[in-house]
Amino acid sequence: MEAGAVLLASVHLRHIIPLDFDSIDYAPQPDAPHVASSVESEDAQPCLPTIDLESPLAESSLVRACESWGMFIVTNHGIPTDVLEGVEGDALRFFSLPKEDKMKALRAPGGTIGYGVAPLAAVLDKAMWHEGFTMIGSPVEHAKQVWPRDYMRFCETMEEYQKRMKTLSEKILGLLLKNCGGLPSFHESGGPSTTLQLNSYPACQCPKEIFGLAPHTDTSFITIIQQSNVSGLQLFHERHGWISVSPKTGSLVVNVGDMLHIMSNARFLNALHRVTVSRTWHRLSFAYFYGPPADFEVSPIVKTHASGSHQAARFRPVTKREYIRMKNQDPDALSKIKITREG
Numbered sequence: 192m193e194a195g196a197v198l199l200a201s202v203h204l205r206h207i208i209p210l211d212f213d214s215i216d217y218a219p220q221p222d223a224p225h226v227a228s229s230v231e232s233e234d235a236q237p238c239l240p241t242i243d244l245e246s247p248l249a250e251s252s253l254v255r256a257c258e259s260w261g262m263f264i265v266t267n268h269g270i271p272t273d274v275l276e277g278v279e280g281d282a283l284r285f286f287s288l289p290k291e292d293k294m295k296a297l298r299a300p301g302g303t304i305g306y307g308v309a310p311l312a313a314v315l316d317k318a319m320w321h322e323g324f325t326m327i328g329s330p331v332e333h334a335k336q337v338w339p340r341d342y343m344r345f346c347e348t349m350e351e352y353q354k355r356m357k358t359l360s361e362k363i364l365g366l367l368l369k370n371c372g373g374l375p376s377f378h379e380s381g382g383p384s385t386t387l388q389l390n391s392y393p394a395c396q397c398p399k400e401i402f403g404l405a406p407h408t409d410t411s412f413i414t415i416i417q418q419s420n421v422s423g424l425q426l427f428h429e430r431h432g433w434i435s436v437s438p439k440t441g442s443l444v445v446n447v448g449d450m451l452h453i454m455s456n457a458r459f460l461n462a463l464h465r466v467t468v469s470r471t472w473h474r475l476s477f478a479y480f481y482g483p484p485a486d487f488e489v490s491p492i493v494k495t496h497a498s499g500s501h502q503a504a505r506f507r508p509v510t511k512r513e514y515i516r517m518k519n520q521d522p523d524a525l526s527k528i529k530i531t532r533e534g
């Protein structure tokens with residue numbers, strides 16, 4: 192393969208159903224974007240904060256990490272190793288199936304759950320070297336299609352994982368928001384919106400020409416990411432540029448999404464991140480998104496100064512449903528709800 196080659200099919204990859212990664216052709220393309228070359232050697236890079244959730248300093252470390260990075264690594268998170276390994280094993284079992292079998296779990300047109308291209312592809316209108324399986328609660332309907340006699344194992348693994356991730360999300364958010372009234376109760380609004388996204392990034396002959404996931408922010412309050420043992424996740428930091436967030440066995444990555452950025456009145460940074468692909472390795476990741484109920488109005492929590500005056504709100508209140516509608520039309524939806532002050 193020549194340097195500078197690009198996926199001939201990249202422009203219309205998003206339309207390939209089934210997702211047949213072996214069928215993609217390649218052709219030279221001199222002005223292809225070099226997506227992976229902008230990251231310096233990993234030795235020279237700053238490290239994301241690693242936070243021990245059992246430490247007495249956990250709360251202040253979480254707050255500082257969200258203010259300075261919008262992404263951090265957690266250890267001592269309480270998720271047993273067999274739960275982490277279980278989701279990786281069953282995700283690999285799914286993605287290793289012949290494409291005809293994966294197609295049995297295909298996402299319905301306009302739907303949100305099941306197998307398909309990155310949900311982000313529709314928002315960004317970009318081709319990405321990615322296949323995913325999205326779940327909200329039990330994946331039983333799709334699992335039954337794929338494994339008619341043996342669907343329970345996959346379901347149990349995924350349900351247990353989501354239960355654990357929900358508890359962990361609420362623990363982290365509870366600590367982050369402790370100083371400003373805690374995490375709101377979503378009981379009356381139908382509970383938080385949560386999604387588990389299994390991501391698969393097959394090895395790619397032209398890793399510099401296409402993203403696994405293009406740069407984006409998540410819409411969640413927070414996202415918890417488990418990575419298989421292959422690098423690919425990168426965070427954009429204003430001072431350092433793109434930095435790699437390498438996997439560390441047993442630890443989890445947490446990032447701030449747009450909803451927490453809004454609720455914290457821009458105090459916590461919403462992490463701009465992306466995923467690069469490998470020429471050699473198949474990478475998996477599991478992203479658990481925890482957000483407000485779709486119709487819950489999220490508004491900035493503003494500080495009261497010693498004088499009694501309030502800090503100015505930087506965003507107008509917005510529901511997740513409305514925000515997603517705006518973001519689907521323009522990825523920079525935040526600018527649409529920003530309150531600008533004259534003078």
Ligand SMILES: O=C(O)CCC(=O)C(=O)O
Nearest residue numbers: 388390416424466476478
């Ligand atoms: O693959 C990863 O590490 C990140 C996944 C991600 O950003 C997402 O699913 O939104």
Ligand SMILES: [Fe+2]
Nearest residue numbers: 407408409464
């Ligand atoms: Fe993401």
